[in-house]
Amino acid sequence: MSLCTVCGRVYCDHTPDERDQTHEEMMRPLSAEEEEAWKNEPSDSQEKIRVAKKHAHDPIR
Numbered sequence: 001m002s003l004c005t006v007c008g009r010v011y012c013d014h015t016p017d018e019r020d021q022t023h024e025e026m027m028r029p030l031s032a033e034e035e036e037a038w039k040n041e042p043s044d045s046q047e048k049i050r051v052a053k054k055h056a057h058d059p060i061r
Contacts, residue, residue: 003027003034005056024060031055
């Protein structure tokens with residue numbers, strides 16, 4: 001599941017509309033950059049949110 005564009009978390013209660021993503025975009029695997037941020041940044045990190053927004057509309061594989 002991709003990082004949330006609102007809070008930067010993987011699992012949260014934000015809806016696709018709140019995240020400005022489709023359900024499929026929400027459910028896609030983490031990109032390498034998202035995974036790195038997820039592993040190394042604290043919850044609600046601005047860096048996680050920045051990375052999430054950058055990858056919000058990545059192509060779905």
